[in-house]
Every structure is written in structure tokens, then in C-alpha cells.
Amino acid sequence: MPSPIPPTRLLPKDLFPSADISVCSSPLQQRGLGATLQVPPQRLHGKLGSRPWSSVIHWQQLRCVEAVGSGGFGSVYRAEYLGQTVALKKVKRRSKNRLASRQSFWAELNAAHLSHRNVVRVLAASTCVPADFQDEGSIGAIVMEFVGSRNLQQVIYESPEPLEEARCLRFSSDMAEALRFLHAHLLVHLDVKPPNVLLSPGGVCKLADFGCSLQLERERAPSSISPLLSHGCGTYSHRAPELLRGQPVTPKADIFSLGITMWQLLTREPPYTGDRQHVLYAVVARDLRPSLSHAVFASAQGRRRAELLGRCWSAEVRRRPSAEELLELLRSA
Template identity: 70%
Template sequence: MPSPIPVTRLLPKDLYPCVDIGTCSSPLAQPGRGSTLQVPAQRPHGRVTSRFWSTVIHWDQLRSVVPVGSGGFGSVYKAEYLGETVALKKVKKSSKNQLASRQSFWAELNAAHLTHKNIVRVLAATTCVPADFEVEDSIGTILMEFVGSRNLQQIIYGSSELLEPNRSLKFSADIADGLRFLHSHGVVHLDIKPANVLVSRTEVCKIADFGCSLKLDRDPELISPYLSHVCGTYTHRAPELLRGEPVSSKVDIFSFGITLWQLLTREPPYTGDRQHIMYSVVAHGLRPSVQSHSVFRSDWGRLCATLLGRCWSADTRLRPSSLGSDHVI
């Protein structure tokens, strides 16, 4: 079997070139703006492959709309749009917390102005939906590139596909590349986990579902103000988030570590009562076990174990960075 990819080579030294044309403004912070999206640039009509996203969806150009999934956030459809296969996400209003659901919709657009091979690309988004496309209690619709129907959660736990070291570490490298790009533009995802990483037919991982994300106004390595609502998945949530402390990009590094452990072991990170797990993560330093898995006994496995220990350190200063000389990997 070929040697696994060296851990120290998973993240490139140079940042990927990018097009940063501004950030998305949420009307939540601008009373009276209604449903108007503030966009950095307009995508030319008929060019779905443009790097710039649009506030306009040409509804008459949608074809073959087929449902592919649904959940608490709303519904996702596969469709044809201007000759290209796309994903259509209809975000619904939460009956329990309408403000949180609106915040989630606008958070989905925090990375809409960015283009990178390891991030799901947003093509268009709007809060204006014609009646025949409307979903009851809908907040808005987002048009995205269609990556495929698989995510890492399904590959890890729902398939018999092999996850040999090279493949696992390649997937991890893709996630690390995507995080590095996001953090370099001040975007923190806040919900990195296998279910939020889509896998294309060509085995490229793309970070998706930005409904919990946050756009930092300052250096992404510095802390930001407190979150106004709880977000993320408790099994992957950094202890500082569980304590309700301010946020930095290091919370994504913690979640990345849990995700890498899942890729290497194909087991759930924790078992037991949710509240007990969250308390133990904060109060007793509970982390997924590396001692009980043979995968961590080889030379490269021990390197991975060392990396994991750094990623999920309770002290954010000891966690690696996705930027600068102290890379995630």
C-alpha cells in the first residue's frame, strides 16, 4: 500500500489567489431595508459560471427541479439552471425562533463573495420568490453549485467504501485548504463536521452550510464579540463556545480536529448524554480517544495523534492556525 500523505504537507504554504470583492450586508443590521440584498457585484445574466453571485434568480430558467433532501433548515433541490446542474436551497422560517432562522439565512451568504475549490459556490440568492416556487414560511432561496449527493458523514458511517490513510488525509487536506481560505477573509464557519462537507464525483471535498458562520470585522486570529445565539453541533463545538465566550477562527480548528478523528477511526466521537458530554468537554477536558485505536500506533498515526491534541487543546493559543507559519497541518 502506498505511504500516506505526510501530515506536514497537507496544507500549501502559499495562499490561494482569490477574488475578495466585499462582504454581504444583512438587513438585520439595517432597519427598513426590507428584503434587499446588498451585493458586491452583479452576475451577468446567462453566466452561471461567473465568480460573482447575484441577487436575481431567473425563475423561468429553472428546469427539472427534484427534491434531494430536507431538514429543520428547509429543503434542497437538484435542478437545471441556464444549462448547468445546480442546487436550490429553500430556507424556511423557524416557528420557535424566527430571528435565529433569519440570521441563519443571511449567514449563509457570508462566503458568497468568495471563490475556492473547497467551498461550495453561491450563484444567486433572493428573498423574493414567485408564488409557484414559494414554500410556506420561507425566508429566501439560495442557488448554489451542485457538488453531488454525498457528504463525509455518509462516507464515514453509511458506506462500505475504504477509507485508507491516503484518502482520509486527502479529504482532511481539502477541508484545511477551505478553512485557510475562509479564515484569510475573516469568515469563521462555526459548524465544521462531516455532514457539512460535500464530496464530488472526483473526490474533492467542499465546505457547505454556512448558516452558523460569522464574518469577523478584524483580524480573524483575534477574538470577536459574543455570538447572539447558540450555533454548531455540540459534539464538534469548542469549549469556549460551550462556555459562551467570544469567538475566533480557532473554534473551526477544534471542529476540524474532531472531524479528522472521525475520518481516521470511522466512529462517533462521543457516546452518552448530551449535557454530560458538553459538561465533560469543558470541565474535564473530554476528547475522543486515541489510545484505544490501532490507527494511531504507526509513525504517521502518532503524528496525527499529536496534531489532534493540538487542534482540540482547551487553550486556543496552543491550537495551530490556518494562517501564517503555524499551519493547521
């Protein structure tokens, strides 16, 4: 099954570091990249919340406190930086696909210049990682706001606390708000799923992990998709069928993924069972979707929820609501 994301669609060609660039150089500092990726002047005083993001990490001011997560991408730590609690993400070099590792690292910075209540904010990033901060051959590190150690995956599947309808609605609205903001800036996340939605102590959802994200071009439509990164991006259970077919990326791919995530919130069950390849085939060829015969969809309100989910994961991209339309539908629910 082809992957939806080729290397050239993750970032402009200019942003790919060539083999002869030193470990401390940053593609964001290369010439000719346009205003949106220019690194603002440093401000080392005052609170981190008021600082622009930086392409330099002041390692002497950074102290790891504890590990809070790890995976194929690397490791995340709670840390102290310039007097405040932050999250430090060390992106590791994948031995089997080093190009994918670099693409993932630079894609993480697609939202670095943006700030929104429901998006985890990037504070600093660097490809120059000192030896005492290395973690499994890190190719780079990113300092982000520290939201907490809980994500929606844990809330849905590992917590005994109830997920009442009002709470599900609030979480869904938070994710739709994040996507509305990102899509307005022509940024597509492409990996919306419960583990990538962090939950603050105040119960606010924040979308994280932009390693699969794509900055769309305003001037022309996206080009055709090539099948080069067969396992490098996205999660098969949440991936839109048009991407599996190798068709162009649009913001509606995120709406499909959000629909699957909303179903998980409502049912607290995995969306599919069975072999990965069989699921992928069925999603594309047989319009397989999570079951809407669950008890939570039996009431009149539940049937309206089911109808909304059906629109979000429709095989016809044009039938899916935009993030803004989805937000309005959730507010009126």
C-alpha cells in the same frame, strides 16, 4: 449551557431586515454596507461559472429536478438554472425562532463574494420566493454550484468503501485549504462537521452550509459572546470549549471542529456517546475529547496523528495550529 453565537455576531446590525421591509427586499442592497457586500452587475449570458453572484434569482429559468437533502434549515434540490445543473437551497421559517431563521439565511451569504476550489460557491440568492417554489414557508432561497449528493457523513458511516490513510489525508487537506482561505478573509465557518463537507465526483471536498458563519472585524477584536441563540447554531459534538464558555470567536474554533472531523475520518466512529448535556459539561469542565486509544493510533504514524489531533482540539486556543500551519503539518505527514 450558553450558545456561542449571539445575533449581533452573525452579521452587522445593518444586515438585519426589519419587520417593515417587504418580502422581496434584500439587506445586501441597503445603503452603507461597504464594498465587500456590494452586488455586482448582472451578466445573464455565458456560463454560470464565470458569473458574479446575484441578489436576484430568475425563477422562470429555474426548474427543480429532485430533492437531495432536508433538515432543520429547509430543503436542498438538484435543479436546472440558465442551462446548467445547480443546487437550490430553500431556507424555511422556523416557527419557534424566526429571528434565527433570518440570521441563518443571511449568514449563508457571508462567503457569497468568495471563490475557492474547496468552498461551495453561491450563484444567486433572494428573499422573494414565488408561491410555486415555496417549501414549508421559505424565507429565502439560494442557488449554488451542484457538487453532488454525497457528503463526508455518508462516506464515513454509510459506505462500505475503505477509507485508507492517503484518502483521509487528502480529505483533511482539502478541509484545511478551505479554512485557510476563509480565515484569510476573516470568515469563520463555526459548523465544520462531516455532513457539511460535500464530496465531488472527482473526490474533492467542498465546505458547505454557512448558516452559522461569522465575518470577523479587522479593526477591533470580537466582543464578548452573549448566550441568546441557545440552539440556533453549531453542533455540540464539534463545538470548541471556549465558545461553550461564552468566550470570543476566533478562527481557532474551526480548527477544533476540524480536529473532531479528522478523528471521525480515521476511526469511522461517533466522537461521543451519552447525553448531550453531559457531553457538553465534560468537554468544558473535564477536557473530554474523542478517544485516542483506538487501534488506528497504535503505530508510529498513528501516534503522530494522535499528537496532531491533540493540538487541534487543545483547550488552550493558542496551542492549536492555524489552518495554514495545519495544512503544512498534513503535507509533511
